[in-house]
Amino acid sequence: MNDPYDNCMAACDACAHAYDACTAAYLAERDAQALADCIALDIECAQLCRFASGAMARRSVLTPSVCALCAQACDLCAAECQRHAHDHCRRCALACEACAAMCRAVA
Template sequence: MNRECIEACQKCATECEQCLDAMIDIDSNNDCPRCCRECIDVCLLCAQAMARDSRFADAICRLCADVCQWCAEQCGAHQHDHCQRCAESCRKCVESCRAMAA
């Protein structure tokens, strides 16, 4: 289960990176792509914390789930393919991180 969550965080960070890059010259009416920047950082931190079995992994997973939920809502509001992929990856990360933090 830990491996699954690490992979979900890594995939989410990658999808957010691609969304962030694609949104550089596109006007946004919400927090996309700002949320992607936050999500990338917390997803990578979360994957690292789980990989080293950090005593704070549960707390970081909870934070990661919250940030990914916000990002999923923001990116999911856009019709761009990259935003939809990002939002889907964020939703999967939320599910996995919440299960780890339970």
């Protein structure tokens, strides 16, 4: 039987990697300053995803609250990424949506 957090931890980890890839791609853009808000949101969301994954691994009593916050952050980031036409943004938005759904399920 799978641990109830396994799928959520995997989604959080995948989402954090998608944020990292999106951030790196944005920083390589000619006008990264114009994307500063999106870059900052990517960084914050990646940190929240990693923290949520760690909270689940530790079986923290704060896991439901952390996962609820992570879902909220992923929703914001998905909406932001959907505003951009880049392929890395599309992949990031999909990872955000999956992570948000998984986090809501365990919150």
